[in-house]
Amino acid sequence: MRPQDVxxxxxxxxxxxxxxxxxxxxxxxxxxxGERLDAWLNQGAAGKMGYMHNxxxxxxxxxxxxxxxxxxxxxxxxxxxxxxxxxxxxxAAYAHGVDYHxxxxxxxxxxxxxxxxxxxxxxxxxxxxxxxPLLERATARRAGLGWVGRSAMLIHxxxxxxxxxxxxxxxxxxxxxxxxxxxxxxxxxxCVDACPTGAIRGDGSxxxxxxxxxxxxxLKDAIPRDLRAPIGEQMFGxxxxxxxxxxxxxxDDVTFDELAPREALETLDAIDMLRLGRQEFNxxxxxxxxxxxxxxxxxxxxxxxxxxxxxxxxxxxxxEALQDHDEPLVREHVVWALxxxxxxxxxxxxDRARQALRLAFEREIDETVRQELDWVRTTHGL
Numbered sequence: 034m035r036p037q038d039v040x041x042x043x044x045x046x047x048x049x050x051x052x053x054x055x056x057x058x059x060x061x062x063x064x065x066x067g068e069r070l071d072a073w074l075n076q077g078a079a080g081k082m083g084y085m086h087n088x089x090x091x092x093x094x095x096x097x098x099x100x101x102x103x104x105x106x107x108x109x110x111x112x113x114x115x116x117x118x119x120x121x122x123x124x125a126a127y128a129h130g131v132d133y134h135x136x137x138x139x140x141x142x143x144x145x146x147x148x149x150x151x152x153x154x155x156x157x158x159x160x161x162x163x164x165x166p167l168l169e170r171a172t173a174r175r176a177g178l179g180w181v182g183r184s185a186m187l188i189h190x191x192x193x194x195x196x197x198x199x200x201x202x203x204x205x206x207x208x209x210x211x212x213x214x215x216x217x218x219x220x221x222x223x224c225v226d227a228c229p230t231g232a233i234r235g236d237g238s239x240x241x242x243x244x245x246x247x248x249x250x251x252l253k254d255a256i257p258r259d260l261r262a263p264i265g266e267q268m269f270g271x272x273x274x275x276x277x278x279x280x281x282x283x284x285d286d287v288t289f290d291e292l293a294p295r296e297a298l299e300t301l302d303a304i305d306m307l308r309l310g311r312q313e314f315n316x317x318x319x320x321x322x323x324x325x326x327x328x329x330x331x332x333x334x335x336x337x338x339x340x341x342x343x344x345x346x347x348x349x350x351x352x353e354a355l356q357d358h359d360e361p362l363v364r365e366h367v368v369w370a371l372x373x374x375x376x377x378x379x380x381x382x383x384d385r386a387r388q389a390l391r392l393a394f395e396r397e398i399d400e401t402v403r404q405e406l407d408w409v410r411t412t413h414g415l
Contacts, residue, residue, distance in 0.1 A: 034152060036207050039152060042151050046147055054191075054192065055106060055109075057208065059103070060103050061096060062094045063175070067093035070089075076240075077242070080252065081251075081254070091166045099157075099159040101204045102159070103204055104208075105172055105200050105201075105202055106201040107199075108200065108201070110196060110289065111195055112197060113294065114126050114195050114272065115272075122267075123269075127322070128270060129294035129295060132320055132321055133162065134162045134164055138162045145203070148203075156203050157203065158201055160200070161202065169199075173187050174187065180213075180215065180218075182216070184239075185237050188217070191283055193280045194275045194280065194284075217280070224274035230244065230264075249270060250325075250326055254362075258369065258408075261369060262341060265338075266341065268335055298321070304347065306334075309332075314328040330362075332360055336351065337369070340369055341373070343377060348374060348382055351371050351386075355393050356392075361401055364399065365401050371386040394410075
């Protein structure tokens with residue numbers, strides 16, 4: 034059996050499963066990408082993602098990640114961009130459906146079983162769905178599935194950036210003669226210009242310490258004060274750089290049915306999020322990407338959104354949260370959110386916020402929340 038026959042079979046079955054593009058690359062060292070990774074880490078641009086410093090060999094060499102691997106099969110899955118109207122809190126489009134990790138892993142192992150049946154012998158393989166230390170975008174680029182743009186995202190010529198990546202590492206050697214996709218960003222700096230925090234550096238890398246996706250998902254601690262206002266209405270992740278990318282004009286709307294947005298997540302607002310109890314949180318977010326941020330992380334983010342939005346409804350729920358929320362991390366950010374009312378009219382809102390903060394001084398016992406209150410007293414006066 035010719036290797037090309039196997040490649041054609043895998044591609045045909047993958048497209049039948051719903052993957053929109055498939056590419057093949059050798060499971061060996063990504064030398065230049067490894068050097069870029071080292072430089073990025075040395076600059077501290079990974080922020081508090083300490084795990085990025087681990088498993089260096091596995092990140093840049095698929096055969097180190099899965100001994101015996103000779104080929105990496107890369108797959109692209111498109112997901113639907115969302116157009117949000119008004120001032121509803123925004124959740125990154127990929128997170129509106131089920132958590133894709135297990136869904137894609139199961140499909141890749143089903144595909145592996147079909148491959149074994151086709152070739153007639155056992156194939157040693159491992160499915161990766163953003164679940165192992167592999168440089169997925171670099172691997173997909175090497176497989177001819179696009180280029181890494183200024184936003185550091187993989188850009189497929191016909192699918193744009195609204196895509197998820199996954200891989201199958203196998204011990205068969207499958208090679209295709211492909212031309213690398215040339216970088217077509219040209220002089221465009223739309224993503225760089227649109228990033229509210231200046232996280233996109235324009236050289237194909239991100240300073241995670243400023244990235245809204247990192248701040249609202251990966252970071253488990255307090256979000257730096259100077260980055261809270263630029264977060265705006267982004268409650269979980271951020272699609273701003275994707276929304277402005279010209280290449281997304283060519284993206285289709287085809288994806289797995291399982292990734293269809295849940296209605297409850299499409300209509301969820303920061304006000305609802307800040308009021309969710311533990312049981313309600315688990316019921317609503319179980320099986321979704323939002324669950325990994327945990328209730329206190331999403332509550333923290335919701336408080337920032339409401340501080341940026343202000344208004345009567347936001348003020349009411351923030352007053353409640355400062356008094357009743359059981360997570361100190363959330364109350365800490367509620368203090369900041371209420372402080373925003375001191376800086377903006379109307380005066381009755383500022384008076385209410387000031388009174389809520391003064392009462393918090395009398396009853397708050399958590400040290401981190403008290404430090405935030407001290408900051409408000411020093412900078413804004415109470």
